[in-house]
Amino acid sequence: MKPNFIGEHLAPGQFGHLFVIIAFVASLFSCFAFMNAACKEDTPDGNIWKKLGRAAFIIQALSIAGIFITLYYIISHHLFEYNYAWRHSSRGLQVKYLLACFWEGSEGSFLLWLIWHSVLGLILIRTAKQWETRVLTIVSLAQAILATMLLGIYFGAEVKVGSTPFSLLRNEMAQAPIFSMPNYLEFIKDGNGLNVTLQNYWMVIHPPILFLGFALTLIPFSYAIAAMWKGEYKTWVKPALRWTLIGGGILGTGIMMGGAWAYESLNFGGYWAWDPVENASLVPWLTLIAGLHTLVIYKSTGRSLKTTLMFFILTFMLIWYSTFLTRTGILGDTSVHSFTGEGKALYWHLIIAMAIYLAVSLYFMIRSWKKMPRVAGEEELDTREFWMLIGSILLLLACFQIIAATSLPVWAPLWKKITGSDIAPPADPVSYYNNIQVWAAVLVAILTGAIQFLKYKKTGINAFWKAIIIISVISLALAIALIIGQKIEHKQIMVFAFAVFFALIGNIYYLVTTQKVKILKAGGTIAHIGFGLMLLGILLSGYKKKIISIDTTNALLNKDFGKKTFEENVKESHENVLLFRNTTITMGKYLVTYLGDSIVHDDPPKTFYKVRFDRLNPDNGDKEETFILYPEAYVNVKGQEGISSNPDAKHYMSHDVFTYISSISDPNEKSDTSTFxxxxxxxxxxxxxxxxxxxxxxxxxxxxxxxxxxxxxxxxxxxxxxxxxxxxxxxxxxxxxxxxxxxxxxxxxxxxxxxxxxxxxxxxxxxxxxxxxxxxRAQQDDWIVMKAIVFPYIRVLWFGIIVMVIGFFISWWSRRK
Known part of the structure; x- marks a missing residue:
């Protein structure tokens, strides 16, 4: 017999469970009602079913809101009898990070996804018109499947459907002796706390934007299924195009916010490391962009309908496959920030969800394949639609390479069974992906700069070549200047530099000569200019980045930096320096001095390391500039050994000086002289x-x-x-x-x-x-190991991203009616 536990607040959890069940049932009924309404369209019964579908969807939306409010109450009131609150929050956590507790765990992330689906579904009820019943059928089905992720219902002793955020701590740790005591809550003074890497303002705004982008991929998918279901392939294009544009803009924004978070908060030395979690978000965005371009082809020429439908289906499937990769723990050994242990229960759950979406897609695709309209004849080589299709296929091939390599832990065991040999992941993933993707970027950039000078269906070829020659000459001159100025030696980077300038100059030339700088009509061109600037920023900041913290003393040669191989540890040891307090060393053109540290007593406490940089005039030795950076670290968080460091950077218009702490002295270790x-x-x-x-x-x-x-x-x-x-x-x-x-x-x-x-x-x-x-403390007792990198012209990258996203929204705005 279980004891009567003292001090537990069971009502919030009971309400939360109830809201989850209502949301699931209401989503299922909404799907059923909208499906009946679609089958009985334009009949009295159909109208009744439509009203019932709307009512059920509103009820599930209100229930989702109830789940969110209840969980926020549990977290903000520190009700540590609930496993989710204990695992992801603590009493000392700053209020601004309370929301980040939601998406640290899988349950909260699925809840965030459900919230956005609800919002989008309510908008569709008002705007979808003749497509409402079919589109909302698919949206409601997606809601029902997502809701199962929060059910936490057992069938027998082994089969569990979902994981509820309202589970009690004593149920999750039933074997712990403390839970045999009725007053166990008196001994739980605080929660486990939020992961320190999430205690950053980017992690308050990045996940909601990213999950809105994930949710928006459902809408083009739903319109694609609805078009095949209805057998009507004209009027779906305009709403699908608008939703694809807004989805591309927001999902792209979310991904780039993740890059900014990595640059400011992680210590892998930059904004992109081809980490599997990054790749899993990037690939669906690229296929969505490919689908956007083929949809424009179909709208203008009637071609590429089947290709467009497949791109939208593939994009949505890849969103779920990305969830499978990042939430089940299958990437735990290859990713720096994927979910591991707690996601194992989702493995078959997500496979079943993907199987349902795939079955629905294949059913409508096979049923409608022969009935889809088709334009007779093949595209001409001198038409815009032909080369836009080639560009979309190039994006697809690039995605295939990225997702195949990212999915290595998924298919490697099968490969071993078939061949008997192991496949190891690339030792240097950044170089591995860069060396392949640079050629995809070259081809896509050149097409981006050239395609708009072609016409749909037929092109005046003389005018096209005239524009291309002018653009090529200007681009070549700029590329040569860049190659000489930046001392670029690698041939593929030289070609990449030309392609980047070709994309930029081509789109600027088109904006001025053809579109007459009519900004509201030039959303696509502006997005392409932003894309070109982004590539230029990647080239300048990535190829010419310079590590200035070079260890010439070999003092760190035998230090373990946590890398997988001996070679990686040796490389890292040469790229970090040992700094004793109040001792100055040379880094590049700077004299660098570690001045000491200070603690901010947050939860957990954060240590700032004060590092002074002095830049001297090389001619006379006069001090020209002094600035102080404060790279920070969480030390031995919650009893764990080691540090979790956050970078700090000095920002200039032309470059950033980027630093982070790799290791520190033990503040408890002192030499014999360090006594009172x-x-x-x-x-x-x-x-x-x-x-x-x-x-x-x-x-x-x-x-x-x-x-x-x-x-x-x-x-x-x-x-x-x-x-x-x-x-x-x-x-x-x-x-x-x-x-x-x-x-x-x-x-x-x-x-x-x-x-x-x-x-x-x-x-x-x-x-x-x-x-x-x-x-x-003696100076030899107080030291840090630090890495310092100069990223040249990184602001070009951030500016390009902003311009690209603005282009998406201008295109959406111009097509909103």
């Missing part, structure tokens, strides 16, 4: 240290030391000390002396930037003096 030594000082006197001095300013009963917890009857005084280094005042120290009852004690104060700790040993009133205990 007594020093008697009178008020107003100074005490000299190894690299500075202390001034004893005053003694006061006004306590500012935050470490002091007063108790009734205490007699406490505080000494006010000013600490100076070679460059001036470094800060203040405020040690305490306390008499509590019959005992005297002290509370030390630490000035971490100086490696200094001060306490009061005793007060000597007759001499107007105080004996302090002074401890200063």
């Amino acid at each position: 030594r007594p020093a008697k000082i009178k008020m107003g006197d100074s005490l000299f240290l190894a690299n500075g001095f202390i001034v004893f300013d005053s003694i006061s009963k006004k306590i500012v030391n935050k470490l002091y917890e007063p108790k009734q009857g205490d007699v406490a005084v505080e000494a006010n000390l000013s600490v100076y280094g070679a460059g001036g005042k470094l800060g203040d120290a405020s040690p305490l002396y306390i008499i509590r009852g019959n005992e005297a004690g002290s509370v030390a104060d630490t000035l971490r930037d100086f490696g200094l700790t001060v306490k009061i040993n005793k007060i000597i009133p007759e001499e107007s003096a105080v004996e302090f205990g002074i401890k200063q």
